[in-house]
Amino acid sequence: MQTLxxxxxxxxxxxxxxxxxxxxxxxxxxxxxxxxxxGAGKSTLIRVLLGLVSPDRGALRVDGRLVRVDRAFRxxxxxLPESVAFAESLTGREVVAFFxxxxxxxxxxxxxxxxxxxxxxxxxxxxxxxxxxxxxxxGLAVALVAPSDLLILDEPTGGLDQDALSLLWSVLDxxxxxxxxVLLASHEIALLEHRVDRLALLSEGRRVxxxxxxxxxxxxxxxxxxxxxxxxxAPTRDALxxxxxxxxxxxxxxxxxxxxxxxxxxxxxxxxxLGAERRAAIRDLRVVAPPFDEVYRRLLSEAA
Amino acid sequence: MRIPFPVGRALALHELRExxxxxxxxxxxxxxxxxxxxxxxxxxxxxxxVTAITGPSLVTxxxxxxxxxxxxxxxxxxxxxxxxxxxxxxxxxxxxxVEVVLAKxxxxxxxxxxxxxxxxxxxxxxxxxxxxxxxxxxIGPTIALGLTFVSVGMLVSxxxxxxxxxxxxxxxxxxxxxxxxxxxLLALLVATDGAVGDGTIASLVVGNxxxxxxxxxxxALSGPSALPDLGLDVSLPSSTGRAALWLxxxxxxxxxxxxxxxxxxxxx
Numbered sequence: 001m002q003t004l005x006x007x008x009x010x011x012x013x014x015x016x017x018x019x020x021x022x023x024x025x026x027x028x029x030x031x032x033x034x035x036x037x038x039g040a041g042k043s044t045l046i047r048v049l050l051g052l053v054s055p056d057r058g059a060l061r062v063d064g065r066l067v068r069v070d071r072a073f074r075x076x077x078x079x080l081p082e083s084v085a086f087a088e089s090l091t092g093r094e095v096v097a098f099f100x101x102x103x104x105x106x107x108x109x110x111x112x113x114x115x116x117x118x119x120x121x122x123x124x125x126x127x128x129x130x131x132x133x134x135x136x137x138x139g140l141a142v143a144l145v146a147p148s149d150l151l152i153l154d155e156p157t158g159g160l161d162q163d164a165l166s167l168l169w170s171v172l173d174x175x176x177x178x179x180x181x182v183l184l185a186s187h188e189i190a191l192l193e194h195r196v197d198r199l200a201l202l203s204e205g206r207r208v209x210x211x212x213x214x215x216x217x218x219x220x221x222x223x224x225x226x227x228x229x230x231x232x233x234a235p236t237r238d239a240l241x242x243x244x245x246x247x248x249x250x251x252x253x254x255x256x257x258x259x260x261x262x263x264x265x266x267x268x269x270x271x272x273x274l275g276a277e278r279r280a281a282i283r284d285l286r287v288v289a290p291p292f293d294e295v296y297r298r299l300l301s302e303a304a
Numbered sequence: 305m306r307i308p309f310p311v312g313r314a315l316a317l318h319e320l321r322e323x324x325x326x327x328x329x330x331x332x333x334x335x336x337x338x339x340x341x342x343x344x345x346x347x348x349x350x351x352x353x354v355t356a357i358t359g360p361s362l363v364t365x366x367x368x369x370x371x372x373x374x375x376x377x378x379x380x381x382x383x384x385x386x387x388x389x390x391x392x393x394x395x396x397x398x399x400x401x402v403e404v405v406l407a408k409x410x411x412x413x414x415x416x417x418x419x420x421x422x423x424x425x426x427x428x429x430x431x432x433x434x435x436x437x438x439x440x441x442x443i444g445p446t447i448a449l450g451l452t453f454v455s456v457g458m459l460v461s462x463x464x465x466x467x468x469x470x471x472x473x474x475x476x477x478x479x480x481x482x483x484x485x486x487x488x489l490l491a492l493l494v495a496t497d498g499a500v501g502d503g504t505i506a507s508l509v510v511g512n513x514x515x516x517x518x519x520x521x522x523x524a525l526s527g528p529s530a531l532p533d534l535g536l537d538v539s540l541p542s543s544t545g546r547a548a549l550w551l552x553x554x555x556x557x558x559x560x561x562x563x564x565x566x567x568x569x570x571x572x
Contacts, residue, residue: 086390103311
C-alpha cells in the first residue's frame with residue numbers, strides 16, 4: 001500500500017455532523033496524526049477505516065483504486081483501540097495468540113512480539129494482574145502480531161510510562177522505515193509533534209488544517225518569544241532598548257537587564273541585524289518557538 | 305493449505321477458553337453437577353426406577369439450571385466486547401459480523417454442552433446401574449435447551465448497549481420463561497374457565513423452549529400418561545416437529561443477532 005486516500009467522506013448521525021467532506025491522503029513511510037477536540041470526528045474517521053461506520057458519502061482508495069472495507073482490506077490493517085480491556089481471565093500470551101491465530105500468523109511470532117513490547121516475563125500471567133501501562137503494551141502487541149500495511153492507533157499514549165513511550169516511538173520509527181502507513185489519533189499534540197510527519201486537525205467533523213508540524217506552525221503564524229539579557233554597563237544599551245521598543249512591546253524586569261518580547265517570524269532578521277549592531281549590549285539571546293498546543297489552539301480558534 | 309474461516313475458528317476456541325474460566329458459569333455449572341449427582345444418588349438409594357424418580361427430577365433440575373447457565377454464557381457476548389472496547393478490534397479482523405456471531409455461539413455452545421455433560425454425567429455415574437442409558441437420553445434435549453438460551457442471550461447482548469442492562473433482561477427472561485410462563489398458562493385456563501382449546505394450550509406449552517423440554521422428556525421418561533396426570537391433555541409434535549422447533553429456537557435468535565449486528569450502521 002503506497003497511498004491510502006480518504007476522499008470526501010461524510011458521516012452524519014441524525015442532525016450531528018460527525019465528518020463533513022473529509023479528505024486526507026496517507027502515504028507509505030509516514031506517520032500521520034489526527035488531532036482535534038472531543039467530538040471533532042477523529043474516532044468516527046477511524047471507525048470508517050475499520051468498517052464499523054458506513055459513511056453517507058465518500059470513498060476510500062488504495063493506490064488510486066476504489067476499495068471497500070472488506071476482509072481483504074481489513075487483513076491489511078492493524079488496530080490499537082483506546083483504553084482497550086482484554087478478557088481478565090486470559091494470560092497475555094493467550095490474548096496475543098488468539099489474534100495471531102485469527103490472522104493466520106505462526107505461534108512463534110507471539111512470543112517474539114511479547115518480547116518486543118516488554119511483556120515476555122508477564123506473558124503467562126492473567127490480564128487481571130496487568131497494570132494500565134502493561135495492558136496498553138499488550139494492545140500494542142496485538143496490533144503488531146500480524147504483518148500489516150496500515151497501523152491505526154487510537155490515543156496510543158494513554159497510561160504509558162517513559163519506557164513504554166520509548167517503545168511506542170521506536171515502533172513508529174520502524175513502521176516509517178519499513179514504508180508502512182501509521183495513522184494515530186491523539187490529544188497529546190505537544191508530545192507527538194516531533195514524532196509525526198503530518199498532522200490533520202479536525203473540528204466539528206471538518207479538516208481545518210493539514211500539513212507537517214512546521215507547516216502548521218507557519219499557518220498559525222504565532223509570534224516567537226525572544227528573551228534577551230542586556231549588559232547594564234554597555235554604552236549602547238539605551239539605544240538598544242529604544243530599538244527593541246520600536247520592534248514590539250518589550251517587557252523589562254525591574255533593573256531592565258532581562259527583556260522579553262514577542263516577534264513575528266519575519267521580524268527575526270531585523271532582530272539579528274540589531275544584535276549585530278549592538279552586540280556589546282547583548283549578553284544572551286534566546287528565541288523560543290511557542291508550544292505546539294498554542295499552535296493547535298490558534299488554528300482551532302481561527303477555524304471557529 | 306489455507307484454513308477456511310481462520311477468524312471464526314480462532315474466535316470459537318478463544319470464546320471456549322474464556323468461558324471455561326468464567327466464575328459465574330463455573331459456579332452455576334458446579335452447582336448443577338452437584339445437585340444432579342445428588343438426584344442420581346437419591347434415586348439409587350430410594351431404589352426407585354429412573355422413570356419414577358431420577359429422570360423427572362433431573363428434567364426439573366435441568367430446566368431451572370441449564371437456561372441460567374446458558375443465559376450467563378450468552379448475555380455478554382456482544383455487549384461485553386463493546387464495554388471492554390474490544391468489539392471494534394474484533395470486527396477489524398478479516399471476518400464478517402455474522403461469522404463473529406456464529407463463532408461466539410459455537411465457542412459458548414461447546415462450553416454449555418460441556419457443563420451439561422459434566423452435570424448429567426455426574427448424575428449418570430451416581431445413578432443405579434442400568435439407569436445410565438435412560439438418563440443419557442436427556443443429554444441431547446438438555447443441550448438443545450441450553451443452546452436455545454445461549455442464542456437468546458446473544459440476541460439480548462446484540463440489542464443492548466450496556467452489560468448491566470443485558471444482565472437484567474436475561475434474568476427477567478429466565479423468570480418469565482422458566483417460572484411465570486406456566487403460571488400464565490394456568491391463569492389463562494382459570495380466567496377462561498377452560499374454554500381455551502387443547503390445541504392452543506399444546507401450542508403455547510411447546511412454544512416455550514422450557515415447556516417443550518419438560519413435556520417431551522416427561523412424556524418420554526414416564527410414558528404417555530405422564531402429561532394427563534399433570535393435567536396436560538395435549539398431544540406432542542412428532543420427533544421431526546420437535547427437532548424443527550428446537551432448530552427454530554436455536555437458530556432464530558442467533559440469525560436475528562447476526563442481522564442486528566450486521567445492520568448496525570455505526571458500532572463502537
